[in-house]
Amino acid sequence: MATLKDVAEAAGVSRATVSRVINGQAGVNPETRTRVLRAIDQLNYRPHPVARGLATKRTRIIGVFVPTTVTRLFLDHFFPPLLQGVVQAAAGRGYNVMLSLFSDEGDRDSYAHSVHNGYMDGAIAVVSALMSNVLLPRLQAEGFPLVTVGRWPAMDAPSVDVDNRAGARTATEHLLRIGHRRLGTITGPRDLPMPQDRHQGFEDALRSYGIPVDRRLVVEADLTELGGMVAMQRLLEEKPEAVFVQSDTMAIGALKAIRAAGLRVPQDIALVGFDDIPLASLVEPPLTTIRQPIQLLGHMAVELLLDVLENPGNKNAHRQLQLPTELVVRASCGALRTR
Amino acid sequence: MATLKDVAEAAGVSRATVSRVINGQAGVNPETRTRVLRAIDQLNYRPHPVARGLATKRTRIIGVFVPTTVTRLFLDHFFPPLLQGVVQAAAGRGYNVMLSLFSDEGDRDSYAHSVHNGYMDGAIAVVSALMSNVLLPRLQAEGFPLVTVGRWPAMDAPSVDVDNRAGARTATEHLLRIGHRRLGTITGPRDLPMPQDRHQGFEDALRSYGIPVDRRLVVEADLTELGGMVAMQRLLEEKPEAVFVQSDTMAIGALKAIRAAGLRVPQDIALVGFDDIPLASLVEPPLTTIRQPIQLLGHMAVELLLDVLENPGNKNAHRQLQLPTELVVRASCGALRTR
DNA sequence: AGCGGCCTTGAAATCGGTTACAAACGGTGC
DNA sequence: GCACCGTTTGTAACCGATTTCAAGGCCGCT
Numbered sequence: 057m058a059t060l061k062d063v064a065e066a067a068g069v070s071r072a073t074v075s076r077v078i079n080g081q082a083g084v085n086p087e088t089r090t091r092v093l094r095a096i097d098q099l100n101y102r103p104h105p106v107a108r109g110l111a112t113k114r115t116r117i118i119g120v121f122v123p124t125t126v127t128r129l130f131l132d133h134f135f136p137p138l139l140q141g142v143v144q145a146a147a148g149r150g151y152n153v154m155l156s157l158f159s160d161e162g163d164r165d166s167y168a169h170s171v172h173n174g175y176m177d178g179a180i181a182v183v184s185a186l187m188s189n190v191l192l193p194r195l196q197a198e199g200f201p202l203v204t205v206g207r208w209p210a211m212d213a214p215s216v217d218v219d220n221r222a223g224a225r226t227a228t229e230h231l232l233r234i235g236h237r238r239l240g241t242i243t244g245p246r247d248l249p250m251p252q253d254r255h256q257g258f259e260d261a262l263r264s265y266g267i268p269v270d271r272r273l274v275v276e277a278d279l280t281e282l283g284g285m286v287a288m289q290r291l292l293e294e295k296p297e298a299v300f301v302q303s304d305t306m307a308i309g310a311l312k313a314i315r316a317a318g319l320r321v322p323q324d325i326a327l328v329g330f331d332d333i334p335l336a337s338l339v340e341p342p343l344t345t346i347r348q349p350i351q352l353l354g355h356m357a358v359e360l361l362l363d364v365l366e367n368p369g370n371k372n373a374h375r376q377l378q379l380p381t382e383l384v385v386r387a388s389c390g391a392l393r394t395r
Numbered sequence: 396m397a398t399l400k401d402v403a404e405a406a407g408v409s410r411a412t413v414s415r416v417i418n419g420q421a422g423v424n425p426e427t428r429t430r431v432l433r434a435i436d437q438l439n440y441r442p443h444p445v446a447r448g449l450a451t452k453r454t455r456i457i458g459v460f461v462p463t464t465v466t467r468l469f470l471d472h473f474f475p476p477l478l479q480g481v482v483q484a485a486a487g488r489g490y491n492v493m494l495s496l497f498s499d500e501g502d503r504d505s506y507a508h509s510v511h512n513g514y515m516d517g518a519i520a521v522v523s524a525l526m527s528n529v530l531l532p533r534l535q536a537e538g539f540p541l542v543t544v545g546r547w548p549a550m551d552a553p554s555v556d557v558d559n560r561a562g563a564r565t566a567t568e569h570l571l572r573i574g575h576r577r578l579g580t581i582t583g584p585r586d587l588p589m590p591q592d593r594h595q596g597f598e599d600a601l602r603s604y605g606i607p608v609d610r611r612l613v614v615e616a617d618l619t620e621l622g623g624m625v626a627m628q629r630l631l632e633e634k635p636e637a638v639f640v641q642s643d644t645m646a647i648g649a650l651k652a653i654r655a656a657g658l659r660v661p662q663d664i665a666l667v668g669f670d671d672i673p674l675a676s677l678v679e680p681p682l683t684t685i686r687q688p689i690q691l692l693g694h695m696a697v698e699l700l701l702d703v704l705e706n707p708g709n710k711n712a713h714r715q716l717q718l719p720t721e722l723v724v725r726a727s728c729g730a731l732r733t734r
Numbered sequence: 735a736g737c738g739g740c741c742t743t744g745a746a747a748t749c750g751g752t753t754a755c756a757a758a759c760g761g762t763g764c
Numbered sequence: 765g766c767a768c769c770g771t772t773t774g775t776a777a778c779c780g781a782t783t784t785c786a787a788g789g790c791c792g793c794t
Binding site for chain 2: 102104105106107109110115117135136139140143144147152153154155156157174175334335338
């Protein structure tokens, strides 16, 4: 490949001048500029990113960290669109994306440590409240630019997340709007932020309809399908008209429990889930649920990170974004019945 | 961060010597070596990958190219485990993975062109016979090290793929073994390599049982669920006992068509699919199918690529790997009935 | 004519490593 | 004692860019 030097010689100028032209710096004579541009064109020259990276100390590479401990993430509906969002947004701003799986195995894992201060200018970390994480706080403490996808209470890094509370409220209000009054809910582990937020939204909705929260109608589960099934079995004793389930996965478990009890969805019990996993539209009946703007999440994470990277003074702006969700009405809520 | 120079001063040697120690080159006095190692340890020094990349002209970054035109790939069951396989294998050999989506829009897309000869030492390209691709052959022609996942007839790059023919044969033989004789098949577009291979396998199986291929029992579709449904409707007129469907997606369509005709799977018609998509185990009845070693595909692609990268003479070895598949017996084939 | 200042440009240092080459050293063989 | 040799180390060039600083040319002004 042609180098800066080749271009300089071809154009009869110094390397410094060529560099100026390439980087669009002011103070280059227009004539000289066109001469340089012509040479660049003729030689089909492209600046060598590695050399540039060495000189500028910025590689225009951002990392994406995904915990390996949660291998499920890879089978998940979440990972591909998120990654797509990240890569697209990054490419649009001239950045490359480097993928890094990392585990939590403490210092043994010098991999991630060498990754940082290595190629990446900064990184987007997918955090799951389900796992403790030693690495991320350390990286952040070392001043490595980090943006998290999902909230992680122990860290105050900029983050993007969906508005779980508002989403849950919307879902619940939908059930109320179409006439259900005796509402139950299946939550995730109540010591995690996400289930807390979604439960807040549930209560918000009840409150706005002047309905008191009945503790017997609130059952906690572990976010798995089986957990949802068990929780629903318990909930059935309370004979709710409708149930807001905090995740589609659990909702599918609930569906099975309802069926097993000889009841029908939505005629006997209406169901609303959360997440809009691909399976949600495929079960019988299809789940009404809350869709997350996953790809947008990736986009915004990139914006946030680049904002930090490119204007270092700006760190106070745009922290902790919350993106709106969308209600997807299908059959499980019984809305169609009332039309 | 500490640099090579710092280490050299701390250890009282020259930078060259430190470099030798780091790279494990012979011809360093053991005493000196330990002195250097101690200094490295004390300063918590790590070689700067960018600087190293500039000097050696190897970045230890490999790319993964995924076509954006097939955005479906991102929603697909294929992408996450493949990527996981690639990243893991790469990390195991000290390589980083850079993700690149690319479209096919010809020269407009200078993105990929700049990517090449940029950071990446080489790349793994996911090819889909469903799309024509201008970029990949050009990159290869320019001498850029490339390994494809999936075969692409127009290119003779090293590749990894599943053994479609053997897999299809296994699937079909399974139907024959459990007693079915009048077999139909739903194929993908017959001008593409993958459907051709799978159909070969189907015929291999029939042949090994001495059964002639009846053209009326071979119906072509477009690999979609709807296509599978339509194809099955046509196939129903021929009253097959069992059908080998070239993809789970089409098989699910076929399932619906059979149901719509008032028939039962597997009692009236047995079904075997291919791919083992996540949905395959969730439909009613669960699909018997052929599982692909997707993660392993990623692993092997990396091995192949690094083989090319690290011993450039070796290019003849290990081209065009075919990985074995696995029969997953569930309910749709009716095997359980015969037990 | 002399001076200050603006616009352009180039020389050279720098980023943090690798590596070709030469030199210093102690030991052998004759 | 000398030529030779292998081991170990250092010097310096190089990878391909950016960037600081100074200098040259040209202008107008006094």
